[in-house]
Amino acid sequence: MQEQIFLNGSFVSRTDAKVSIMDRGFLFGDGVYELIPVYNGKPFLLDKHLSRLNKSLTLIEMKNNLSDDLEIEKIVNEVIHKNKFKDHFIYIQITRGTHTDRQHVYQSVIEPTVLVMGQFSKAYTADEIKKGFRATIHEDYRWRRANIKSISLLGNVLLKNHAAKKGMYETILIHNDKVTEGSASNIFIVNNNVVYTPKLGNELLSGVTRSLILDLLKKNKYLVEESDVTKEQVMSADEIWCSSSTSPIAPITEIDGKVIKEGTAGTVTLETHKLVTEFIGKF
């Protein structure tokens, strides 16, 4: 059976789904999205993802609580159920909808375009996690509203490809000498057994995984600080990892040719990976 996706009120097969060329998402990248892991047929931390979706919608001046009005939670569960997803991802995209003319100014009455579909992804093996990944550092030239989970991802796409072209996993972004985040992840470093991650603001996404990791570390009595993290701190860190819904803990063991400590995932990184894996296992 073809994968069933939800588009504007109906379920259709993925290949039959069509969106107008006048959609503001297509013309302007005017919309927001979420990516939600599905573990064992259940959407993981769905309430957190939907509350961030509502926040993004409010920040782009679409209706507050629109995702509640559209009953997105129900739709997400239907997409999982219809496609018998077990371990998968759900992608939600809401754009401001279509206009008859291409014009920057948006109309106050909006009929959003709503898409909910599955996305396949493969988890890293224990060996890959232990070995870790390579990263590069680059100036964060994206717009200064990275707290909005916008579908306008050209900056992130170019910066992710900057790493991919070198065979690396991630680009760590620096603005005003401070780490903001990765091109598709949040960043954590460990120094002298203290875990640091950049504090929230307009310059980075409030990652659902970032927040889960902070909660788990605090509950387990680790020392954690949400603070400015400089490029120098990254380069001299004992351990580094990236967090995201797609790969909750991705250890970074080399940055621009500099090997981090032993060149394999560090102790705190592996302990955090275990805490997160156990939490997901109990979910």
Ligand SMILES: Cc1ncc(COP(=O)(O)O)c(C=O)c1O
């Ligand atoms: C730019 C950026 N920062 C951070 C994250 C991590 O967010 P989450 O943990 O909610 O997936 C992502 C995930 O896609 C991202 O694209």
